[in-house]
Amino acid sequence: MSNTPANPSAKSDPAKLAKLMTLNLRVWRQKSPKEAGKFAAYTLKGVSPNMSFLEMLDLLNEGLHHSGDAPVEFDSDCREGICGSCSCMINGQAHGPELGTATCQLYMRKFKDGDTIVIEPWRATAFPLVRDLVVDRSALDRIISAGGYTSVKVGPHAEPNSMLVSKDNAEKAMDAAACIGCGACVAACPNGSASLFTAAKITHLSLLPQGKVESHRRSYRMVTQMDEEGFGHCTNIGECQSACPKDISIDTIATMRREYMKAIVKS
Amino acid sequence: MRTQKIISSSVFQKYLMAASGLGLVGFVITHLLGNLLLYRSEGTAFNNYAHGLEGLGGLLYAAEFGLLGIAILHVIVALTLTLKKRRARSTGYSSVLRSKGGKSKSNLSSRYMAVSGSILLIFIVLHVIHFKYGPGIAEGYSVDIKGETARDLHRYVVEEFQKPLYVGLYAGVMVFLGFHLRHGFWSAFQSLGTNSPKYSKPIYALGVALALLLSTGFLCIPLWIYFGASR
Ligand code: FES
Numbered sequence: 001m002s003n004t005p006a007n008p009s010a011k012s013d014p015a016k017l018a019k020l021m022t023l024n025l026r027v028w029r030q031k032s033p034k035e036a037g038k039f040a041a042y043t044l045k046g047v048s049p050n051m052s053f054l055e056m057l058d059l060l061n062e063g064l065h066h067s068g069d070a071p072v073e074f075d076s077d078c079r080e081g082i083c084g085s086c087s088c089m090i091n092g093q094a095h096g097p098e099l100g101t102a103t104c105q106l107y108m109r110k111f112k113d114g115d116t117i118v119i120e121p122w123r124a125t126a127f128p129l130v131r132d133l134v135v136d137r138s139a140l141d142r143i144i145s146a147g148g149y150t151s152v153k154v155g156p157h158a159e160p161n162s163m164l165v166s167k168d169n170a171e172k173a174m175d176a177a178a179c180i181g182c183g184a185c186v187a188a189c190p191n192g193s194a195s196l197f198t199a200a201k202i203t204h205l206s207l208l209p210q211g212k213v214e215s216h217r218r219s220y221r222m223v224t225q226m227d228e229e230g231f232g233h234c235t236n237i238g239e240c241q242s243a244c245p246k247d248i249s250i251d252t253i254a255t256m257r258r259e260y261m262k263a264i265v266k267s
Numbered sequence: 268m269r270t271q272k273i274i275s276s277s278v279f280q281k282y283l284m285a286a287s288g289l290g291l292v293g294f295v296i297t298h299l300l301g302n303l304l305l306y307r308s309e310g311t312a313f314n315n316y317a318h319g320l321e322g323l324g325g326l327l328y329a330a331e332f333g334l335l336g337i338a339i340l341h342v343i344v345a346l347t348l349t350l351k352k353r354r355a356r357s358t359g360y361s362s363v364l365r366s367k368g369g370k371s372k373s374n375l376s377s378r379y380m381a382v383s384g385s386i387l388l389i390f391i392v393l394h395v396i397h398f399k400y401g402p403g404i405a406e407g408y409s410v411d412i413k414g415e416t417a418r419d420l421h422r423y424v425v426e427e428f429q430k431p432l433y434v435g436l437y438a439g440v441m442v443f444l445g446f447h448l449r450h451g452f453w454s455a456f457q458s459l460g461t462n463s464p465k466y467s468k469p470i471y472a473l474g475v476a477l478a479l480l481l482s483t484g485f486l487c488i489p490l491w492i493y494f495g496a497s498r
Pocket residue numbers: 075076077078079080081082083084085086102103104105180
């Protein structure tokens with residue numbers, strides 16, 4: 001297909017497109033939760049800087065498949081940073097070195113030819129390992145089931161002026177609602193705490209009229225569930241907000257604590 | 268059942284940690300204010316102050332017990348939370364967790380609160396034994412205050428800080444105090460939920476200033492005495 005229009009970015013930097021990299025990968029391999037895992041070393045040739053991190057893993061898996069080995073299992077779905085499926089600890093950083101980016105949106109141009117990349121699964125007792133890089137994050141779903149919803153019937157289209165939401169609150173709620181539930185906050189937290197996740201959900205709902213109704217019950221239930229799942233405590237280090245692919249702020253954690261205090265006092 | 272769950276919840280534990288921590292910060296501030304008198308070469312003012320405190324009698328005991336209670340609470344909650352941390356990540360990472368930078372508050376103070384806290388705890392116990400329960404009137408450290416025989420604490424402090432080991436030890440520990448407060452002060456407000464985008468930055472800056480002021484304020488006392496500036 002010689003008449004395919006050239007990629008504009010490739011045109012501006014043809015050297016980048018041309019220069020394929022060779023990477024040294026150390027990938028966590030573990031067949032099942034019961035078996036012991038270990039790192040496997042792979043040398044991967046032909047990595048384009050314009051590949052996403054997951055495409056790089058696809059390339060690795062193609063090679064493994066051809067040689068008859070089991071491919072590396074990893075989670076992914078949308079591959080455009082909105083579903084929260086992808087999850088890799090890349091050189092000790094959740095979702096890799098770039099701020100505000102999920103693994104699927106991380107491009108290999110962030111790495112150099114000859115780099116060694118260590119890839120591990122999220123590590124938290126509440127996230128039991130399933131296989132290789134896949135962990136079970138249903139603990140987060142259970143926190144949502146405990147109270148991350150609204151059960152009031154808001155009816156069909158309400159008259160919008162009857163219940164005003166300030167622009168400030170609408171924006172704060174929207175920022176918190178950006179959470180995709182990937183669990184990077186837990187993975188990056190030195191204490192393995194799920195505070196940022198839980199706080200984002202509590203903040204999001206507590207700022208909107210539909211969510212206000214149950215806000216006290218919600219903060220109590222969600223925090224209780226978070227603790228029961230065995231997540232660690234928060235020491236306000238704030239590494240979670242840097243790891244978060246959606247840039248959710250730890251201000252939401254302060255909000256969660258305020259909401260929890262209200263829940264204690266008012267009920 | 269519910270009350271029990273609330274008290275043991277991670278969020279409530281942070282309230283306790285924060286409130287007790289702020290209480291301790293309050294004490295450290297008053298302690299330094301009193302100790303500023305040590306910057307005077309002549310010991311009357313300091314001895315008067317110490318004697319005055321002792322003269323409070325029951326009130327002083329009440330304050331001391333209160334303070335002890337707050338300190339014990341701070342330590343116990345810290346221990347429970349640290350144990351929880353171990354359980355929360357039973358299998359660790361092989362690579363070292365590296366900060367991504369950005370808005371993260373990950374630094375030596377925030378990551379090693381348990382280390383600086385433990386050092387401070389050991390120091391406080393030794394420090395109380397060293398000075399509060401150190402030699403007094405019976406050992407000849409006596410001074411006359413308005414016709415009453417009082418403890419010459421000033422002379423004892425000055426004598427002790429002629430020993431390089433004590434000077435180094437006291438000054439060194441104060442660096443850890445600074446590190447502990449730098450993260451701790453802001454963290455307390457965050458834990459109590461008072462932080463908001465508006466106040467978070469100024470509170471952090473205030474914490475850094477307070478940490479610097481308190482640690483250098485204390486740190487310079489032994490140095491000041493040792494290098495003879497007080498004479
Ligand atoms: S695969 Fe959907 S967010 Fe990365």
